[in-house]
Amino acid sequence: MRKILIVGAGQSGLQLALGLQSRGYEVTLMSNRTADEVRYGRVMSTQCMFDMALQHERDLGINFWESQAPRIEGLGVSVAGPDGSRPIDWVGRLDGYAQSVDQRVKMAGWLDTFAQRGGQLVVHGAAVSDLDYFSRTYDLVLVAAGKGELVSMFERDAERSVYSEPQRALAVSYVHGLGPRPEHPEFDAVRCNLVPGVGELFIMPTLTTSGRADILFWEGIPGGPLDVFQGVKDPAEHLALTLELMERFTPWEYARATKVELTDEGGTLAGRYAPTVRKPVGRLPGGGVVLGVADVVVANDPITGQGSNSASKCAASYLASIVEHGDRPFDEEWMRQTFERYWETAQYVTKWTNAMLAPPPEHILNLIGAAGQLPAVANRFANGFNDPTDFESYIFDPSKTAAYVESVAASSTS
Missing domain, CATH: 3.50.50.60 (FAD/NAD(P)-binding domain)
Structure with missing residues (x-):
């Protein structure tokens, strides 16, 4: 042995x-x-495990919480405009559900x-x-x-x-009381809210020590308006700051968060590290x-x-x-x-x-925009979170991205 x-x-x-x-x-x-x-x-x-990773747990018979954790069936992308609008807002469906424990x-x-x-x-x-x-x-x-x-x-x-340096300042809150997205209340999804030049807000349902909850997760560009959590020790202050930033930069998400409260005193986290x-x-x-x-x-x-x-x-x-x-x-x-x-x-x-x-190049912005009109593009992008090797074939080369979007658009109109 x-x-x-x-x-x-x-x-x-x-x-x-x-x-x-x-x-x-x-x-x-x-x-x-x-x-x-x-x-x-x-x-x-924070954690959101997609189907391939979940399967490794199933293979070992250690997926003890699979029946209890929310089934995440979609992944949505929203891009904030300068006036609190959402010029881009869509959700792709996952082929196999994701879960967060x-x-x-x-x-x-x-x-x-x-x-x-x-x-x-x-x-x-x-x-x-x-x-x-x-x-x-x-x-x-x-x-x-x-x-x-x-x-x-x-x-x-x-x-x-x-x-060689951290690229984001991270701030996490686990909360109860978050309402559903009114446009898709029938299924759970991870929500990726992109605020150009500022950072990102991710929201995902999870199973925590007190049952079903949601995670509010800010990623702020260092030195920017989201980089304000260093030194904040009080969990209530951490949550208040999280919500204040949501109201300012992602009002559509803040609208469903007005009644949230922390799951517990240990439900916050902040930090940064270099990839x-x-x-x-x-x-x-x-x-x-x-x-x-x-x-x-x-x-x-x-x-x-x-x-x-x-x-x-x-x-x-x-x-x-x-x-x-x-x-x-x-x-x-x-x-x-x-x-x-x-x-x-x-x-x-x-x-x-x-x-x-990095700041997204034009062809990536075009791809994310096209996903709002072409569900097949939205679905493929969402499923890339499960198998990121797929991105290699269409996301890094502007000509491949354009050809892919054109082929989907052509097939959807034919």
Whole structure:
């Protein structure tokens, strides 16, 4: 039985731990918090997982909340005009529904499951010196803790990292009491509200510790009018600021938010980080090596909602690579190949996300505008959030974008 240590108990670390556990590996998981500390703590993220990522959970039989979480059947895009109008406003339908489960619910539940199934759970923050010791007693050490000292072991990949500074200031509120969008009250959708030159507001239904809720998520261009959450400690003040900005920049969303209240005192989050791709092998002072997982090695901005999706896909890819490797040593070359296998698809997420952070070029604006008249374009764009590799074929090259829109327009009139 091969012994594997996973440091970090988020989407990727826990999914991988449970997957390896089900395959008979002896897995030790290091978490800096107990399940109850996670469950009753502050929200850790936003998350909207699309069908491909959800399927990885189904495959492992750990989709415990699928029947309870709202089914997100569409993805809508609205673009704000200078006068509070919406010159662009449409919704595309997803082929397979998406879902959001508050990570406090999911990670606490998965931690309990891992322990109940006989996994060794060590509740302790890990330092590089700890890993130096552990690397000699385990066949493989995986680092899935995307923040803190351990990330510094992984060198930034300058060729694959477009940005060196944060591109958005992030502010999240989990709320009860949000009304439906009056134009589409019959199904749940993620709403992407683009405010040119200012930032974005994302709204998504979720399952939280107190049941059904919605997430209000501002992404502000640094230094702009949305970059005002730093230093705000009081949750009520955080929500009031969120709503004030909604009233100013997205009045159509504010209209359904006039009666919202926070789900709990831990229902807010603010911060920023630089989107970064890192080299996958971390070197320890004693000569050992460890493999980085998910956002340790590929950290994208949340603007495209891919964080938990990428974490799930990375865990699934790594699980396959580990199992296929059999009893051979997990050396540096294997680590690099394992990461490159994941990067084959992850690179498209990074390319798309980095493109969305920049001011949109004319052909993208034309595409988003055309989606308002052509449901097939809206649907394809929406489903790209499930499988971002599809964007490569029509979204980055202006001539391909134009040809695609023309072909859809022609077929819709014929």
